[in-house]
Amino acid sequence: MELAHTKFRVMLVDDHPERMQMLEQALAIEQHVIVARLDSRADLAIEVNLHKPEIIFIDVDAPGRATLESLAQINKLRPLPVVLCAARSDSETARRVVDAGVSAYVVNGLQPERVSALLEVAVARFEMQQTLRLExxxxxxxxxxxxxxxxxxxxxxxxxxxxxxxxxxxxxxxxxxxxxxxxxxxxxxxxxxxxx
Structure with missing residues (x-):
């Protein structure tokens, strides 16, 4: 999957409406298209097949086991760049995040003006991972x-x-x-x- 442009189809996952609104505004400023707005209870694998995003952007207090398992399943079946922002983390969670195929992981510090840069980093890292996987x-x-x-x-x-x-x-x-x-x-x- 090659993402040559800089305007992405984004699937947002967030449990907090005010945080979701902040993300929506940050993405709209850069003219990204939001294809779905979900909370962390959603079955991400089904939603990815339904909405066909180019990037998944998740902002949660702490990534749960179900979310990480869904991301690992997506990474195997239909790999996509994933940005995961969390309010808190620990070393075990960080390891599980990497194992799930997350492209960019930010802990305690998402700022609206950095959202587009995070998407670009996630895409670049994802493309590098895909190249390495093919090799x-x-x-x-x-x-x-x-x-x-x-x-x-x-x-x-x-x-x-x-x-x-x-x-x-x-x-x-x-x-x-x-x-x-x-x-x-x-x-x-x-x-x-x-x-x-």
């Missing part, structure tokens, strides 16, 4: 491919009496014939060998 997934895939290719080569060397180069060439040719990536074909070959 990690790609590295894991490459390692799995290498492992499975080596196993499939070993299987072909044993069953077809080939040397390593010949086994790799055969594996590559069979993958190309089936229009598959060599790692995917190696896994299919290993699965078929397990069945037989």
């Amino acid at each position: 990690l997934d790609a590295a894991r895939t490459r390692l799995a491919d290498q492992r499975d290719i080596e196993k499939a080569k070993g299987l072909l060397m044993k069953r077809r009496n080939l040397d390593e180069a010949g086994a790799f060439a055969l594996l590559r040719r069979m993958a190309m014939d089936r229009q598959q990536k060599i790692g995917d074909y190696a896994r299919a070959l290993l699965s078929a060998a397990d069945v037989l």
Whole structure:
């Protein structure tokens, strides 16, 4: 998800109407669009699917377990930048906030003139996290491919009496014939060998 513009669709979560109003005014000044106004009892995962915000902005006294679990679920299924402001926190809560995928966490000190800057920081940090996640997934895939290719080569060397180069060439040719990536074909070959 790439957020190239600076005007965001924001879902607000706050239990205090006067604080919510202050946030609404701060966001309106910067021409952000508020797509939902909720309290902390709302099921955030459902609301995200319903309203399709680009950012979630939560302002609470202290983040509750249900809120953090909802944010963790959103982070897995439909990752979004999240700004979480709390009046108080402790080290265990801070750890759980990070684990839930919160992009920006502010304790005891939200000022209206800083709301837009917080959104920009949250988006930048979110994009960085997403890039790192994609790079990690790609590295894991490459390692799995290498492992499975080596196993499939070993299987072909044993069953077809080939040397390593010949086994790799055969594996590559069979993958190309089936229009598959060599790692995917190696896994299919290993699965078929397990069945037989």
